[in-house]
Amino acid sequence: MKDLIVIDLDKTLIPFDSFRRYLFLWSQYYPVLIFKLLFLRKFRLLSLSDFKNQFIANISKHQFYDKINEEFAISLVKAINKDIIKIVSEKSKKDCIVLLLSASSDDYVSIVAKLIEFEGQGSYFFKNNFFHLHGKGKIDFLKRFYPKSDYNYLFSVSDSPLDLELLRNFHEYKLI
Numbered sequence: 001m002k003d004l005i006v007i008d009l010d011k012t013l014i015p016f017d018s019f020r021r022y023l024f025l026w027s028q029y030y031p032v033l034i035f036k037l038l039f040l041r042k043f044r045l046l047s048l049s050d051f052k053n054q055f056i057a058n059i060s061k062h063q064f065y066d067k068i069n070e071e072f073a074i075s076l077v078k079a080i081n082k083d084i085i086k087i088v089s090e091k092s093k094k095d096c097i098v099l100l101l102s103a104s105s106d107d108y109v110s111i112v113a114k115l116i117e118f119e120g121q122g123s124y125f126f127k128n129n130f131f132h133l134h135g136k137g138k139i140d141f142l143k144r145f146y147p148k149s150d151y152n153y154l155f156s157v158s159d160s161p162l163d164l165e166l167l168r169n170f171h172e173y174k175l176i
Contacts, residue, residue: 003093004151006142006166007084007118008158009102009109012176014079019052019104025072026059033058052123053130056105065107073111080116084157087174091155099146103134121145135162139169 010017027034037055040046046054059065088098099121100113106122113120121141123132133141148169156163156170167173 003096003154005098006156011159049132069108073108077115
């Protein structure tokens with residue numbers, strides 16, 4: 001059985017909401033789309049999951065999408081909270097899997113994880129379905145891909161009270 005540590009990205013591993021910066025970054029390429037989606041979201045005509053789904057589905061068609069995501073991920077790595085890395089290294093054991101798990105887009109979350117030698121998963125598309133890893137979505141993802149029968153849920157850290165149900169699945173957790 002392998003040990004598993006799960007870290008949230010936004011306002012935990014990095015001190016800000018990466019998706020807001022991501023929106024701002026893409027607003028130079030898709031200002032009308034982003035304005036429309038923000039308008040619909042503001043008036044609750046679009047759920048957060050549908051907002052992210054439509055946003056990512058549209059911007060992913062950009063010819064430099066992969067390159068922009070790579071550069072964005074590098075900028076996030078530069079902002080990593082060293083205190084969180086220290087906590088994780090103190091908690092981890094030999095052959096421990098450290099998973100960066102986020103509601104933000106997997107198109108950059110997985111790059112951040114790779115750059116810091118973690119596993120990573122963000123919200124993603126599979127067979128034209130959007131899986132939003134927010135709240136219960138994170139728990140469902142862990143149950144499916146990291147079942148407790150195969151993994152020792154060692155430690156988890158997040159900033160969000162919405163992740164408390166997730167955190168309580170671990171032997172030890174930290175809500176910051």
